[in-house]
Amino acid sequence: MTTPLDGTVALITGASSGIGEATARALAAQGAKVAVAARRLERLERLAAEIGGQGHTALAIQADIADQARAIAAVDRTVDELGRLDIVVNNAGVMLLGPIEGAPTEEWDRMIDLNLKGLINTTHAALPHLLSAAEDSERGCADVVNISSVAGRVSRAGSGVYNLTKHGVGAFSESLRQELAARKVRSTLIEPGAVETELTDHLRDGVREQVRERLAGVHALDASDIADAIAYAVTRPWHVCLNEILIRPTEQRG
Numbered sequence: 001m002t003t004p005l006d007g008t009v010a011l012i013t014g015a016s017s018g019i020g021e022a023t024a025r026a027l028a029a030q031g032a033k034v035a036v037a038a039r040r041l042e043r044l045e046r047l048a049a050e051i052g053g054q055g056h057t058a059l060a061i062q063a064d065i066a067d068q069a070r071a072i073a074a075v076d077r078t079v080d081e082l083g084r085l086d087i088v089v090n091n092a093g094v095m096l097l098g099p100i101e102g103a104p105t106e107e108w109d110r111m112i113d114l115n116l117k118g119l120i121n122t123t124h125a126a127l128p129h130l131l132s133a134a135e136d137s138e139r140g141c142a143d144v145v146n147i148s149s150v151a152g153r154v155s156r157a158g159s160g161v162y163n164l165t166k167h168g169v170g171a172f173s174e175s176l177r178q179e180l181a182a183r184k185v186r187s188t189l190i191e192p193g194a195v196e197t198e199l200t201d202h203l204r205d206g207v208r209e210q211v212r213e214r215l216a217g218v219h220a221l222d223a224s225d226i227a228d229a230i231a232y233a234v235t236r237p238w239h240v241c242l243n244e245i246l247i248r249p250t251e252q253r254g
């Protein structure tokens with residue numbers, strides 16, 4: 001049986017948990033060979049073994065994507081070991097919320113280094129390979145999928161630098177889309193609302209409770225709900241580019 005992504009290779013950053021992990025499963029099920037990158041190697045190896053056990057191919061790559069050299073190395077290793085690169089899902093991210101006044105600025109550095117610099121450096125390193133893939137693949141296109149957030153559209157008190165990074169992801173994705181449109185590298189921006197993952201585990205005490213209170217009673221999305229949308233976007237015919245997908249839980253208002 002042929003599946004839409006047969007013959008393709010996808011690199012997914014932040015694939016040791018949450019949305020990235022679910023996306024690796026979803027793209028592998030569509031036939032892509034997947035390179036899964038993050039810092040927690042054991043989690044990646046477990047995921048790769050699971051995907052391998054289902055008859056697909058997965059490569060675990062330990063990489064701190066906030067480090068430019070490691071981000072470049074993750075792209076290089078994907079191409080060296082899996083042969084090409086058709087799809088990059090820039091998913092690795094941290095959300096360290098709290099008021100601007102008195103904020104520990106190392107949290108800002110972490111968000112800017114990963115959510116922004118990690119994403120742009122991974123994209124930069126991947127582009128030559130994506131351009132070749134768009135030229136020579138049966139699909140006739142390649143994909144950059146950037147994971148932003150509702151926070152990339154709506155700013156709120158207590159979320160300033162996270163908002164800054166996710167608005168930045170949206171701006172970068174649109175420039176990229178325009179630059180590469182004629183060469184058939186698609187740029188898709190995904191903007192999830194609340195998804196049940198480990199993301200809020202990293203919040204400071206006090207801030208964590210405020211975030212959970214704001215979303216109390218809302219049935220959050222599952223990581224696989226976002227992975228489904230990503231798989232849908234990258235399996236469209238080459239002439240169809242889903243530029244931007246905003247997905248909130250039905251009960252989430254803001």
Ligand SMILES: NC(=O)c1ccc[n+]([C@@H]2O[C@H](COP(=O)([O-])OP(=O)(O)OC[C@H]3O[C@@H](n4cnc5c(N)ncnc54)[C@H](OP(=O)(O)O)[C@@H]3O)[C@@H](O)[C@H]2O)c1
Pocket residue numbers: 013014015016017018019020037038039040041063064065066091092093094095114147148149150191192193194195196197198199200223
């Ligand atoms: N959950 C939500 O409600 C929600 C909503 C909107 C947008 N998002 C976005 O979705 C993306 C994925 O988040 P998630 O919700 O799935 O949370 P998650 O479960 O915490 O996943 C984050 C992933 O990023 C990886 N990561 C963190 N720091 C890294 C680094 N320096 N280098 C490489 N990988 C790193 C983590 O793995 P390691 O720790 O092993 O490195 C993990 O695999 C993020 O960009 C987030 O902003 C999430």
